[in-house]
Every structure is written in structure tokens, then in C-alpha cells.
Amino acid sequence: MKLSQIYMASLVLMPALFSPAFAGQAPGAANAPDIPISSRDRVYLSDQTSNTVSVVDPASEKLLGVIRLGDPTPGNLSPLYKGQLLVHGMGFSPDHRTLDVVSIGSNSVAFIDTATNRVKHISYVGRSPHEAMFTPDGKEVWVTVRGEDYIQVLDGKTYQPIRRITVPNGPGMTIFSPDGKYGYVVSSFTPEMVVINTKTHKIVGRVKQASPFSPDVAATPDGKQVWFTLKDIGKTQVVNAKPPFNTLALLDTGPITNHVNIVRNAQGQFAYVTIGGLSEVKVFTTSDHPELVATIPTGELPHGLWPSGDGTRIYVGLENGNGVAAIDTTSNKVISTIHTGQAPQGMVYLPNAVPNGPGTENLSPIGTSGDAVHLTLASSGATKAETTVTVNNQGLIDALEAGVTGLVPKKPYMLAFSDNADGSGSLEPVAKFMTNPAGAQIVVAIGPLRKAVEGKGAGPRRYLVIAPITDDKPGTPVQVQR
Incomplete structure (x- = not known):
């Protein structure tokens, strides 16, 4: 081989050697670059009983403090002119600069600046919202109003309501396809998931749920599958992410099957499912016939979970453990547990949430909430x-x-x-x-x-x-x- 040919071959190989080899973590696409863990990242947990948001630095594995959105009981039993109640669901903007936090009891979505931990806006929606997710282009926020039968769509910049999308009664959560074409909406009261075209806001697909109660849904970064949990029967359903949206598998996962999320790492792409009643996380392949590859003891009543920006860790909120467990996704073992606020429910991992500075402004000590x-x-x-x-x-x-x-x-x-x-x-x-x-x-x-x-x-x-x-x-x- 001539020297020039060797040189050209080396140029071809260099991007493969120096670019991220296992790109794309949920909810992004598989071609999105991995982001190594750093102290610019944040893990956020919605603490339902203490009405706080716990803020964790994943690099130092420390709780930095909490954002207080409301008062504990019995102070929150009076008329709620201010403050939020039953802090529960979480989402974030595509640029990682805005965290959204749903409070079920006060029918609200709080939008928080990730750099300053400051609440910059609160939108009030219908009865008992559950989750709020930004569309991949950041233009809209879809709030599933579980106490009613619609998605409240908010403007992604002003956070003002712009439309409603009627869906089966009791929508639990929306997740979007990595390309932004579809929104997948599961139900907590009706045994039907619907698929919505994000441009037309029309339902284009319907999937029979194996039970009426689904609280959580995830889409694989490769755009092929949608996974959703069925908390009441202890199962997890896997669906084709594209038409005809047919069911691929129904897995018997265990009592109080809570949340599911997807990890891509050096070993492939996997679905992680929290089994609250067994205090463990189960890990499955994302093949057309998913197989169980690991069972991980975590601590008491695992609930929400989210992968790090590079897929080397997945963080699991412990609802009855008042903490977050960090799992190494290569060994599938818990490597640390960090104390947080009370009864964490939803959680997210935001790479580069704090572009500069310590990112500890407006945080309070955990206090008696611990x-x-x-x-x-x-x-x-x-x-x-x-x-x-x-x-x-x-x-x-x-x-x-x-x-x-x-x-x-x-x-x-x-x-x-x-x-x-x-x-x-x-x-x-x-x-x-x-x-x-x-x-x-x-x-x-x-x-x-x-x-x-x-x-x-x-x-x-x-x-x-x-x-x-x-x-x-x-x-x-x-x-x-x-």
C-alpha cells in the first residue's frame, strides 16, 4: 500500500477512534454525542412528601441542597394561595437550561432555571397533571392531565397554554420519538396507548394496553421500540415505535412495576425497569424478544430512573429509601446511594445543566426533610x-x-x-x-x-x-x- 493510501485510511479511522463510540442516551437519538459525567451535570428528584426538588452533583455524589416548592403537612392543608403540593413529575428542555416540575395536588408545572435553581414561571393546568415533556424541538411542552382526558400543550418559551389534545381518559405520560415525529401517550385509567403526530396534533395510532394503569413510558434511541410499565398488574409492554405500532412483548416484571428507561453503552442497548415491590431494577435486552440479563437490588421502593449523558450510569430514585442509587451499567451494581428529600418519584439527569459557576444558588439545606x-x-x-x-x-x-x-x-x-x-x-x-x-x-x-x-x-x-x-x-x- 502506498504511503498516501495509508494516510487516507488513517483519516477515515480517526473519527471512529476519537468520537463517542456509543452515542445517544434517552430521550435523544442514537446519533447524539455522549457527554461524560461532570460536576456541570445535575440529577434532579421530585420529592412528593417534602414538596421539594433534590439537586445532586453526580460527579461528587453529593446532595447540593433542595429547591422548596411547597410546605410539608399540615401546612399544605390550608388554601394553597402559594406553594405547590405533591411534587411529582419531571421533564426538561432540549438545551438543558430549563427543568419542569409537575405538582399533582396544586395542578401546576413549575419551570426552573437550571443554572440558578430559580423558579421562573408556574403554569396552572387541569386536574391532577402527572408529567410534562418538552417536544424535541423545544417549541412545545406537553402536560398529561391525568385527572381528565387531554394533554395541555404549552408554548415552549412563554409557557402559556396554546391548545388541548383529547386522548383516552387518564393520560399518564408522553414520550417522543427521537426524530420528534410521534408523541406516545399512555393511560392510567383506560387500557389504551395512543400515538400522536406532533405536527398535526392528531392521533395516528392506537395500542391496546394489557391493563388500564400505565404511569411511565420510554422510547429507545434507535427509534425502534416503545416500552411502558403497567403498575397494577406488574408487567411491562414493548411496542413497535413505527406503524402498525404492534405489541412485540409483554414481560412479567413484578409487583409495583414503576418506571422504565433506556441505556446505551459498550455492551449494547438495554431497558432498565424499577420494580418497587421487590426493591430491585431489572435489565432487559431491547431485541424483538427481550431477555432478562440482570436483576439489581437497589434499596427501598425504586421509582424513577434516568441514564447519565454517556450511559455509564443510571440513577434510581428510592421512594421509601429517601435517596438515589447510582448503578454502574457495565457491572449492573449499585456503586453509591445518596440521601435526598422525602419519597422521590420522578427524576431526570441533565448533562451540562450548569454552564458555569457552582450552581448552588437558591438551594436550601434538606433539614428535617431528611x-x-x-x-x-x-x-x-x-x-x-x-x-x-x-x-x-x-x-x-x-x-x-x-x-x-x-x-x-x-x-x-x-x-x-x-x-x-x-x-x-x-x-x-x-x-x-x-x-x-x-x-x-x-x-x-x-x-x-x-x-x-x-x-x-x-x-x-x-x-x-x-x-x-x-x-x-x-x-x-x-x-x-x-
């Missing part, structure tokens, strides 16, 4: 906890959340206090609930609970149990506190 008691319940002979419980400090009172599993599907139960560790004796009701088709449920209660379960109050120590309900009366406990 105080909590963690408990587990299990049935006799169970090898692992079947129910995780967190009792969060709200100041004057406490907020309890239990991720319940291991019960008979579609049956009434009671979370109750017992005077005895084995559950014997009389029971005092804390909360009544009905299990879903997977024998699981998220149970919440408020009251002076922490001192009771710790034995630090004026009365005797109390123990949490779960008992079936018959004729409105509790039976013998089937799960007791460990």
Missing part, C-alpha cells in the same frame, strides 16, 4: 421483606408510606398498630386499602406515628401489622413488623 424511620414487614417464613415502610418527619405530624406486596389480589386489608411484636391482641387501624391485581399496593397515612413505632412517645411502643378485613373487621395479621 428525618425518617424505616421498617419492614413480612409474613411467617418469608425469606425477605414483603412490605417496606417509611415514616417521614413532617414537623408536627408524620407521613407514612408503605410499599405493600405478597398479599391476595383484589382483597381488602388493613395496616394497623399492634401492642405486640407478633401481632397478637387488639389492633388499631392506621389505613385501609384494597390490593391491586398483583397483590400489591401503595398505602399512605398521616399522624403522630414516628414516636409510636420507635417507642419514644408517652405510650408503649407499637408495632405495624397487615391484617385482612372481613365484614369491616380485621382478621389475624398476615404480615408483621420485623
